[in-house]
Structure formats: structure tokens, C-alpha cells
Amino acid sequence: MTQFLRTRSKVVVLTHAKPDGDAVGSSTAVVRALNLAAGREVATAWHAGPMPPWYGPMMGDTPGLVLPREGPPADAEADAIVVVDTGSWPQLEHVRSWLSWQREQTLVLDHHVHGDADVGDQRIIDTSAASAAQVVAPLCVSLLGVKDVASLPQPIADALYLGVASDTGWFRHSNVSPAVFDFAAALLRAGARHVPLHQLTEQQEGESRLRLMARALESLRLLEGGTLAVMSLTLEDFAQTNAQPGESGGFVDLAMQIAKVRVSAVLTEVESREGGRLTKISLRSKEGDNAVDVNRLTRALGGGGHVRAAGARVAMTLAQTRDEIARLVREQEPK
Amino acid sequence: MTQFLRTRSKVVVLTHAKPDGDAVGSSTAVVRALNLAAGREVATAWHAGPMPPWYGPMMGDTPGLVLPREGPPADAEADAIVVVDTGSWPQLEHVRSWLSWQREQTLVLDHHVHGDADVGDQRIIDTSAASAAQVVAPLCVSLLGVKDVASLPQPIADALYLGVASDTGWFRHSNVSPAVFDFAAALLRAGARHVPLHQLTEQQEGESRLRLMARALESLRLLEGGTLAVMSLTLEDFAQTNAQPGESGGFVDLAMQIAKVRVSAVLTEVESREGGRLTKISLRSKEGDNAVDVNRLTRALGGGGHVRAAGARVAMTLAQTRDEIARLVREQEPK
Incomplete structure (x- = not known):
């Protein structure tokens, strides 16, 4: 893989749409390593938005392109493509038509269980890794011919740190392992500047987020004997606090602080394409005896995700959705 | 130190009053190591409250005593005393009279810069350590005669993990270093169960905390061009949400998410001993150019702390305190 990439002069690095810290971090690390190894600009990252608020300062002068809605330019060329932090077509819709005929020169580096074998001919999939950053790091080491990860240049270490920190919930989630800490x-x-990275990514909010958080907390309802926490945000809450749709991200973790809570839900009203109102559901559950499987719960509503974190979008009012979630939680109670 | 402790049959392990995760974790680790090494109960931890809500489940069946307000029983005896996570008399007021005549058999293991040399004759102070857990770990290894930290028994690893995780803000603060991750x-x-530990310590709140958080966010004022965030909580806010004085802990970090905010303050009304009202100040500031020194700021108000985190208690109303903090922030602006 290293040898193949070393001989290329126009490499495009791709990742999933709406990239998170690991997607931006691992794609940026690969671009930086390729360009440093070549001593000139041979690689560019293509990202598809919406982009996180810290995207610009994180990228700095690393060659990157935020793709327009219609996808890459028709005449865009590459003699190698590296896909990181995903390997499945549904997450690559934005480049699918451009990418699908180039599998022979496409490399995939990922840590997710699900992936499509025909995205690229060369695939390194390590599902034991907590982040894509850990999967791309050996490639960076090899491209630059350095001894180990600790010898990588600081700009690459920064990008990889962002990846592993954000995919592990800044070292709090269950995917944290000895390998993650190593x-x-x-x-x-290698010089990764963890304090500025934390500031950059976790402290980039506007006043509107805290105003919206106040509304969310005011709406908190504790149901099912206090084990189910539900917060609800109307379109008016967003309008009156000047908040954008994405700004309620992470609110679902707030109620997880409460000892008795086993399932936390945040319901937000969103406009449907037809102009009506839908309800977006974000769900989390705690580990433990009789833990609620929120993947199963949201699948019953046409959504899905993981056992401990899942979501859905339903054509119901906030109140109807709250009742329905309570019913589905009860359904999972041991008989 | 190990040899001395091995020959003792009644060891008391002490730490600072109002113990946090590192104080409870490192003291518990030492007690567990001493008792395991002896094969019988030779050591007990003495703690002075108020204790955190997770104290009971964390201690489990480890011998521990929460001291009454009047201090240790007059006839309490020990043939060795280990003081962890502090080495200064003001933090040991609750045991001072009992401890002060026993310095010859007292060992201090700490990571703080300030300490009193006459607390104990044997002192291991490592100010480069982010947590006391890192300072007591080699003692545990040596007492048990195991190869290294990774070979420690799980109950000791759990206690030490709680220490290092909580003193580094669960790996987010500036004191995180390669040594911390190692x-x-x-x-x-060694088997530390990080997910249950996170649940135990970070998810033990009551509903009242979130109700109080809603009040705090509703009170948010952004001053000095949006760079100073101030939240204010009255005694009535606490009463109406059924919240206890300690439940506003951590609220000061909420406003740090806002990109423009450089200083965050939480002001809480507290009753004075004479029945009047005082204002308790909790302050944080961000790193960066012209960062505000909140230690200096609070010293002007009779308080103190660190450069980035400090506090004070003043005989002013909430509104007066807010104005005074704004004035002191302005005073630090470069001319």
C-alpha cells in the first residue's frame, strides 16, 4: 500500500459525509503524510458537509475541498483514492458515481464492522480499533519512514489525536482500551497539542447553544418511575434562541448524569420537505442489568444505530413520540 | 517506606477533607494494598466529609471510617499513618491535633506544590504527577511484590483509575501527559473497569441537579463584549429545585463551550453563619493570549486558587459581585 501510494502524483482522500472528528482527523493525517513524504502537494482531502465549526482552523493550509452538493467536478482526476473511516456506499453517496469505476486504485482504511467490499480493492479494516486514526497511523509512519507513532511530525499527531479523542468521547466511552491510551x-x-485541540473542538459554540440548552432542560420530563428522561425542543425553541438544527447535539447526554435514568431521549421538531413537522429522536441507554437496546427500539420506528446510541425520524408530534418511546421502553422490560 | 509499612499492624490512611476522586481513589488503593499484602486487616482509611455520592459503592468492603465532626476518637491508635493527596495542615484540620504529635511514623505521598514539612518525616512529593494515584502506585506495586502497575489486582487498579481520571478531568485537562496515558x-x-467507574462517579446525580442547571442557564449573562459569562443562583433557586449547595458543581464549565467566552463565573448565594447572605464565586479562564489570571482576580476578593480555576466568598449581593468581577476582568486587559 505504501509503495503504491509513493508512486502516485494525484491522490484524493475521502471520508463519510458530515465528517466528525475522527473522519476529519484521519483524512487530514493521511493528506499531510502523503504531501510531506512527497515533498510537494500530491494529495487533497475532499469533504462533504455540513462541516463542524472547527473545520477551517483544524485544516489550516492542508489541501482540502468541501464538495458542492452536486458532487466532485466531472473532470476531476486521481491516480489513487484513499477512503478513511468508512467503507460503505450509503456513507459515500456524495462521491459514489465518481468513485464506483475506480476501485482498482482505491484503498479503504476503516474500523467499522459494516462495509462494502467493492468500494476499493485494497482494504485494511481493523474493527478492534476505537478510531480510524489508529488504522491510518501505521500508514503515516510507513509513508514517512519514521520509527513509530511517537516520531510522527506534530501536524500529523494533532490530526490523529483529534481522531482518537473524538471517537472515544474524549476517553470516556466503552471503546477505550489499553491500545487507545498507548x-x-x-x-x-510526537507533540500533539491536546489542550488547544480540546478548546478548538469542544469550545466553539455560540451563545445560542446555551440558550437552547436552557429550553431543553426546562422541558425535561422523567417517566417510567424516573428511569426514562425525555427533553423536547420545538421549532419555536430554535427560532427564539437563534439556534441552528445541529446545536442540540450532545444534550441527550445531560440526563445520563441522573443516577436513576436508564434511557435518555432528546426529541426535536424538524420541518419535513413538504413543510410539515416531523420529530427527530436521539436516544441513549446505560449499560447494566436489563439495559434497554435502543437500536431495537428505534428500528421499530424506522430508525436504528447501536445498542447504546440510536436515532429515528417519525411523523408524529413531540407528545405522541414521547408516549411511543415510553411504550417501547416498557415493552423491553423483563416480564 | 515499604519495609517500614510491612511491619506495621495498625495503619491509618488519611487525605484532605471533602475528598475528590483522587483523594478517595489513592487512599483506598493504599488501604487495599496494605491489607492484601498483610493477608489481614491492618489498614483503615479515615475520611472527612461531605463525601461524594459515589463514596459508598466505591469503597465497597474496604475498611473506611467517615470521621464525625469532632475528629477521630481520643483513644484511636496507629503504628503508622499514610497521608495521601495533601501534605498541608489547612487541609488536615479534621485530624490535626491527633496527627501533629506522630510525625515520626507518618508518611506523606502527594503531588501538590504546597505542603508543610512537619506533617510527616517521610515524604514522597512528585509535583510532575497529574494525580496522587500516580504517586501511590509504586508503593502499591512494591507492597504487593508484583512486577508493575499492569500486574496490580483489579480492586487497586480501579481505585487508581478513579484517581487519575478525576484529577485530569477525565483526560481533558492540561495536566494530561504521556505519563498519564501510560x-x-x-x-x-490490570483490569480497571473504566465504564462502571465513569457511570459510578459521573452519573450519580439527582433530578434536582438538572432542574438547578436550567435555572443557572436561564440566568446566563454575557458581559464585556461576550468574553465574560456569569451565571447566578439565588437561595430560592436551590430551594425551589430541591437542590443542595454542592449540586452546582461543574456548572462553571458550561459557558466555557462558548467560543468567545474567556472567563466563566458561577455565583451562588449562601447563608452566612450569622444568617445573612454571602456570594460564593467560582471562576474559570481559558488559556491563550492575554489569558485572565483568575487566581490574581480572586485574591483581590480574599479568595484564591490556580491561574485557570479559582474561587472566593464575598459579602456582596449577586449583582454587586457580577459588577465587581467585570471590573476586575477589565483591570487585567492589556493597556
Whole structure:
């Protein structure tokens, strides 16, 4: 893989749409490593938005392109393509037509269980890795011919640190392992600037987010004997606090602080394409005896996700959705 | 130190009053190591409250005593005393009279800069350590005669993980270093159960905390061109949400999410001993150019702390305090 990439002069690095810290971090690391190794600009990252607020400062002068809605330019060419942090077509819709006929020169580096074998001929999939950053790091080491991760240049270490920190909930989630800490230690030794990275990505909000958070907390209802927490946000809540749709991200974790809560839900009103109102559901559940499987719960509503984190979008009012979730939680109670 | 402790049959392990995760974690680890090494109960932890809500489940059946307000029983005896996570008399007021004549058999293991040399004759102070857990770990290894931290028994690894995780803000603060991650990796290899520990310590709140958080967010004022965030909580806010004085802990971090905010303050009304009202100030500031020194700021109000985190207690109303903080922030602006 390294040898193949070393001989290329026009590499495009791709990742899933709406990229998170790991997608931006691991794609940026690969672009930086390729360009440093070549001593000139051979690689560019293509991203598809909406982009996180810290995207610009994180990228700095790393060659990157935020694709327009219609996808890549028809005449865009590449002699190698690297896809990171995804390997499945539904997450690559924005480049599918451009990418689908180039599988022979496409490499996939991912850590997700689900993927499509025909995205690229060469695939490195490590499902034991907590982040794509851990999967692309050996490639960066090899491209630059350095000894190990701790010897990587700081700009690459920064990008990889962003990846592993954000995909592990800044080292709090259940995917944290000895390998994650070994990796993070090596990145700090390489000079990764973790405090500015935390500031950059976790402290980039506007006043509107806190105004919206106040509304969400005011709406908190504790149901099912206090084990189900539901917060609800109307379109008016967003309008009156000047908040954008994405700004309620993470609110679902707030109620997880409450000891008795086993399932936390945030319901937000969104406009449908036809102008009506839908309800977007974000759900989390805690580990433990008789833990609620929110993937199963949201599948009953046409959504899905993971066992502990899932979502859906339903044609119901906020109140109807709240009742329906309570019913589905009850359904999972042991008989 | 190990040899001395091995020959003792009645060891008391002490730490600072109002113990946090590192104080409880490192003291518990030492007690567990001493008792495991002896094969019988030779050590007990003495703690002075108020204790965190997770204290009971964290201690489990580890010998521990929450001291009454009047201090240790007059006839309490020990043939060795280990003081962890502090080494200064003001933090040991609750045991001072009992401890002060026993310095010859007292060991201090700490990571703080300030300490009193006469607390104990044997002192291991490592100010480069992010947590006391890192300072007591080699003692645990040595007492048990195991190879390294990764070989420690799980109950000790759990206690040490709680220490390092809580003193680093769960790996987000500026004191995170390669050594911190190396230590955390070794503890996971020893079997530390990080997910239950996170649940135990970060998800033990009551409904009242979120009701109080809603009040705090509703009170948010952005001053000084949006760079100073101030939240204010009255005694009535606490009463109406059924919240206890400690439940506003951490609220000061909420406004740090806002990109423009450089200083965040939470002001809470508290009753004075004479029945009047005082204002308790909790302050944080961000790193960066012209960062505000909140230690200096609070010293002007009779308080103090660190450069980035400090507090004070003043005989002013909430509104007066807010104005005074704004004035002191302006005073630090470069001329």
C-alpha cells in the first residue's frame, strides 16, 4: 500500500459525509503524510458537509475541498483514492458515481464492522480499533519512514489525536482500551497539542447553544418511575434562541448524569420537505442489568444505530413520540 | 517506606477533607494494598466529609471510617499513618491535633506544590504527577511484590483509575501527559473497569441537579463584549429545585463551550453563619493570549486558587459581585 501510494502524483482522500472528528482527523493525517513524504502537494482531502465549526482552523493550509452538493467536478482526476473511516456506499453517496469505476486504485482504511467490499480493492479494516486514526497511523509512519507513532511530525499527531479523542468521547466511552491510551501517549510524545485541540473542538459554540440548552432542560420530563428522561425542543425553541438544527447535539447526554435514568431521549421538531413537522429522536441507554437496546427500539420506528446510541425520524408530534418511546421502553422490560 | 509499612499492624490512611476522586481513589488503593499484602486487616482509611455520592459503592468492603465532626476518637491508635493527596495542615484540620504529635511514623505521598514539612518525616512529593494515584502506585506495586502497575489486582487498579481520571478531568485537562496515558493503559491492563467507574462517579446525580442547571442557564449573562459569562443562583433557586449547595458543581464549565467566552463565573448565594447572605464565586479562564489570571482576580476578593480555576466568598449581593468581577476582568486587559 505504501509503495503504491509513493508512486502516485494525484491522490484524493475521502471520508463519510458530515465528517466528525475522527473522519476529519484521519483524512487530514493521511493528506499531510502523503504531501510531506512527497515533498510537494500530491494529495487533497475532499469533504462533504455540513462541516463542524472547527473545520477551517483544524485544516489550516492542508489541501482540502468541501464538495458542492452536486458532487466532485466531472473532470476531476486521481491516480489513487484513499477512503478513511468508512467503507460503505450509503456513507459515500456524495462521491459514489465518481468513485464506483475506480476501485482498482482505491484503498479503504476503516474500523467499522459494516462495509462494502467493492468500494476499493485494497482494504485494511481493523474493527478492534476505537478510531480510524489508529488504522491510518501505521500508514503515516510507513509513508514517512519514521520509527513509530511517537516520531510522527506534530501536524500529523494533532490530526490523529483529534481522531482518537473524538471517537472515544474524549476517553470516556466503552471503546477505550489499553491500545487507545498507548496510542494517545505516543501522539503526545510526537507533540500533539491536546489542550488547544480540546478548546478548538469542544469550545466553539455560540451563545445560542446555551440558550437552547436552557429550553431543553426546562422541558425535561422523567417517566417510567424516573428511569426514562425525555427533553423536547420545538421549532419555536430554535427560532427564539437563534439556534441552528445541529446545536442540540450532545444534550441527550445531560440526563445520563441522573443516577436513576436508564434511557435518555432528546426529541426535536424538524420541518419535513413538504413543510410539515416531523420529530427527530436521539436516544441513549446505560449499560447494566436489563439495559434497554435502543437500536431495537428505534428500528421499530424506522430508525436504528447501536445498542447504546440510536436515532429515528417519525411523523408524529413531540407528545405522541414521547408516549411511543415510553411504550417501547416498557415493552423491553423483563416480564 | 515499604519495609517500614510491612511491619506495621495498625495503619491509618488519611487525605484532605471533602475528598475528590483522587483523594478517595489513592487512599483506598493504599488501604487495599496494605491489607492484601498483610493477608489481614491492618489498614483503615479515615475520611472527612461531605463525601461524594459515589463514596459508598466505591469503597465497597474496604475498611473506611467517615470521621464525625469532632475528629477521630481520643483513644484511636496507629503504628503508622499514610497521608495521601495533601501534605498541608489547612487541609488536615479534621485530624490535626491527633496527627501533629506522630510525625515520626507518618508518611506523606502527594503531588501538590504546597505542603508543610512537619506533617510527616517521610515524604514522597512528585509535583510532575497529574494525580496522587500516580504517586501511590509504586508503593502499591512494591507492597504487593508484583512486577508493575499492569500486574496490580483489579480492586487497586480501579481505585487508581478513579484517581487519575478525576484529577485530569477525565483526560481533558492540561495536566494530561504521556505519563498519564501510560499509567491509564497499565491500569486497564490490570483490569480497571473504566465504564462502571465513569457511570459510578459521573452519573450519580439527582433530578434536582438538572432542574438547578436550567435555572443557572436561564440566568446566563454575557458581559464585556461576550468574553465574560456569569451565571447566578439565588437561595430560592436551590430551594425551589430541591437542590443542595454542592449540586452546582461543574456548572462553571458550561459557558466555557462558548467560543468567545474567556472567563466563566458561577455565583451562588449562601447563608452566612450569622444568617445573612454571602456570594460564593467560582471562576474559570481559558488559556491563550492575554489569558485572565483568575487566581490574581480572586485574591483581590480574599479568595484564591490556580491561574485557570479559582474561587472566593464575598459579602456582596449577586449583582454587586457580577459588577465587581467585570471590573476586575477589565483591570487585567492589556493597556
